[in-house]
Amino acid sequence: QSVLTQPPSASGTPGQRVTISCSGSSSNIGSYNVYWYQQLPGTAPKLLIYLNNQRPSGVPDRFSGSKSGTSASLAISGLRSEDEADYYCAAWDASLSGWVFGGGTKLTVL
Amino acid sequence: EVQLVESGGGLVQPGGSLRLSCTASGFIFSNYWMYWVRQAPGKGLEWVANIKQDASEIYYVDSVKGRFTVSRDKAQSSLFLQMNSLRAEDTAVYYCAAGDSMDVWGQGTTVTVSS
DSSP, X not given: OOSBBOOSEEEEOTTOOEEXXXXXXXXXXXXXXXXXXXXXXXXXXXXXXXXXXXXXXXXXXXXEEEEXXXXXXXXXXXXXXXXXXXXXXXXXXXXXXXXXXXXXXEEEEO | OOEEEEEOOEEEOTTOOEEEEEEEESSOGGGSOEEEEXXXXXXXXXXXXXXXXXXXXXXXXXXXXXXXXXXXXTTTTEEEEEEOSOOGGGOEEEEEEETTTTOEEOOOEEEEEOO
């Protein structure tokens, strides 16, 4: 059972907007920045969002992140077939003195 | 090109040891936090350990404390993970990552613990 809670799956049709939630606590999301990673099938994870809502160079602006209290969200607008992947949230946890990941959300583009 | 390349994975019996390496190129290795993250077959990501630029801070997930040791070598631009007393539940793909945000990831090396 992961410290950060994500829905196991999400889906949408091309062009739609989907949101993936990440729920934590005061010792992690409530106090520290949230990061999102995309893992395409058979590949290594890739940083998608850092510092809650910042996009690395090369990440399309269709991807956006937000944080409120002890929860965070990743939104993907204009859904495309190549967005089909696993998405993970992560944050530092002060109680554990370590990084924690969400269990991951498998996004299916219908 | 910024790159991380892991090596050292393989098949090992329970109770055995392995040493993973991660060689960095295309950036100044000594400027960044480094991480080990693993992924068991069909499972999600699990942070294993991280080490500060000068190795003055090192953190481990509870399940590997006392068994795994992370280290780094500035001259070799390399990160290491010494894994002792390996268990079946340590079977995973091990990734190294670099940067405050785990900005860059390697392709991973597979560790299988089985008799």
